[in-house]
Amino acid sequence: MTITITAFERSPDGGKGLARDTRVRWALEEVGQPYEVRLVSFRAMKEPAHLALHPFGQIPTYEDGNLALFETGAIVLHIAEHHAGLLPDDPNARARAIAWMFAALNTVDQPILELVIAKFVEGDKPWSKERLPLVMDRIRDRLGQLSARLGDADWLDGAFSAGDLMMVSVLLRLRASGILDEFPNLAAYVARGEARPAYKRAFEAQLAAARIF
Amino acid sequence: MTITITAFERSPDGGKGLARDTRVRWALEEVGQPYEVRLVSFRAMKEPAHLALHPFGQIPTYEDGNLALFETGAIVLHIAEHHAGLLPDDPNARARAIAWMFAALNTVDQPILELVIAKFVEGDKPWSKERLPLVMDRIRDRLGQLSARLGDADWLDGAFSAGDLMMVSVLLRLRASGILDEFPNLAAYVARGEARPAYKRAFEAQLAAARIF
Numbered sequence: 001m002t003i004t005i006t007a008f009e010r011s012p013d014g015g016k017g018l019a020r021d022t023r024v025r026w027a028l029e030e031v032g033q034p035y036e037v038r039l040v041s042f043r044a045m046k047e048p049a050h051l052a053l054h055p056f057g058q059i060p061t062y063e064d065g066n067l068a069l070f071e072t073g074a075i076v077l078h079i080a081e082h083h084a085g086l087l088p089d090d091p092n093a094r095a096r097a098i099a100w101m102f103a104a105l106n107t108v109d110q111p112i113l114e115l116v117i118a119k120f121v122e123g124d125k126p127w128s129k130e131r132l133p134l135v136m137d138r139i140r141d142r143l144g145q146l147s148a149r150l151g152d153a154d155w156l157d158g159a160f161s162a163g164d165l166m167m168v169s170v171l172l173r174l175r176a177s178g179i180l181d182e183f184p185n186l187a188a189y190v191a192r193g194e195a196r197p198a199y200k201r202a203f204e205a206q207l208a209a210a211r212i213f
Numbered sequence: 214m215t216i217t218i219t220a221f222e223r224s225p226d227g228g229k230g231l232a233r234d235t236r237v238r239w240a241l242e243e244v245g246q247p248y249e250v251r252l253v254s255f256r257a258m259k260e261p262a263h264l265a266l267h268p269f270g271q272i273p274t275y276e277d278g279n280l281a282l283f284e285t286g287a288i289v290l291h292i293a294e295h296h297a298g299l300l301p302d303d304p305n306a307r308a309r310a311i312a313w314m315f316a317a318l319n320t321v322d323q324p325i326l327e328l329v330i331a332k333f334v335e336g337d338k339p340w341s342k343e344r345l346p347l348v349m350d351r352i353r354d355r356l357g358q359l360s361a362r363l364g365d366a367d368w369l370d371g372a373f374s375a376g377d378l379m380m381v382s383v384l385l386r387l388r389a390s391g392i393l394d395e396f397p398n399l400a401a402y403v404a405r406g407e408a409r410p411a412y413k414r415a416f417e418a419q420l421a422a423a424r425i426f
Contacts, residue, residue, distance in 0.1 A: 051358075051361075051362075055316075056320050056355065056359075057358065067304075067305045067309075069308055069309065069312050070316070071315040071316050071319065071320065072315075072319075073319060074311050074316075075312075077311065077315075078308050078311075092280045095282055095287065098291075099282050099284045099287035099288075101287070102284040102285075102290075103269070103284050103287075106284065106318045107269050107271075107284065109319065109323075110323065110326055113323055114327060117351075121347075122344075122347065125344070126340070127338070127340030130339075130340070131335075138330075142269065145268055148264075149264075
């Protein structure tokens with residue numbers, strides 16, 4: 001069976017690796033699974049065929065035989081559960097790695113997505129300039145706590161896991177804001193993620209898709 | 214071994230069941246596992262002992278023997294994986310139920326938490342009145358998609374699962390806003406969740422804790 005994922009036909013970031021298909025590509029590269037990509041236009045994402053795969057009309061989706069999945073977190077967890085390389089064998093360590101996945105997507109991503117919306121959806125609103133520092137401070141609160149927990153460790157809990165894959169992916173969206181550099185251990189953590197051969201292959205693959213246009 | 218979770222010593226909602234410990238209580242009630250609760254003050258939540266359990270200084274946490282977990286999604290998934298009643302046996306249906314958990318916490322919760330922040334953190338800001346309708350519309354976009362997918366089904370994908378538990382819990386935070394009533398099938402879906410005996414037991418337990426003060 002062939003794994004097929006979807007990605008933007010034209011990624012809004014022009015190939016900087018911030019679209020969520022990069023996270024799934026990275027997971028598949030870490031576990032050594034080949035995959036195919038179907039590029040989807042913004043219009044097609046809102047049409048019934050794609051909505052049947054993804055009720056919220058987004059990318060990525062994941063198809064493998066009879067299984068169709070949406071939600072990046074669920075896709076990465078599914079890959080991690082079925083192939084070695086992204087979750088520890090010890091049951092307790094495994095549960096903690098999954099906790100970091102949820103922490104990345106629900107707790108750390110929340111203020112970061114607020115910043116994305118503040119900039120790209122509400123950037124022209126009269127309150128934008130005054131409100132942005134509040135959003136940035138909410139991100140700083142979270143990053144301060146994350147930085148304190150990480151300390152001088154390489155990864156969040158022992159060896160690299162799907163939890164780190166997701167946390168690094170979420171933090172990458174902050175690079176342009178400069179906030180990440182206020183927390184040197186987090187900046188180094190993200191750089192460690194990007195230095196992984198599997199991440200590099202995933203990044204190159206999404207960039208190649210973006211270069212078609 | 215005894216399962217111990219943490220909850221607010223004084224829940225900000227005064228016992229309306231919106232604090233996240235209710236979600237974990239509900240999951241434990243669905244699978245028939247007894248548990249103990251340790252109430253934590255706002256001050257204690259930011260102190261080292263609690264931060265060792267929860268790096269972001271929040272509730273709930275989950276302790277069972279040598280395992281300590283944080284993040285509601287991870288805790289509910291852990292419970293669902295170790296006890297029957299919250300995930301289907303079929304592997305593909307199981308993966309889809311987990312996808313709905315992530316959808317609840319990452320995709321649907323995002324604009325709902327924005328609304329909570331807009332009301333309770335930025336409610337006194339000069340832009341509050343003008344900005345609130347934008348946030349409400351972002352919620353409506355998501356709920357419209359969710360409503361279309363649910364249709365006239367009882368639950369999101371076959372039988373009740375941890376995905377429904379999480380989605381109902383996330384949607385419950387919208388009740389006071391009135392938005393939920395704009396989508397009658399979602400309002401009925403949430404009511405079905407609340408009508409479950411396990412939810413009722415969880416609700417009563419968190420209410421009893423709130424009534425102490």
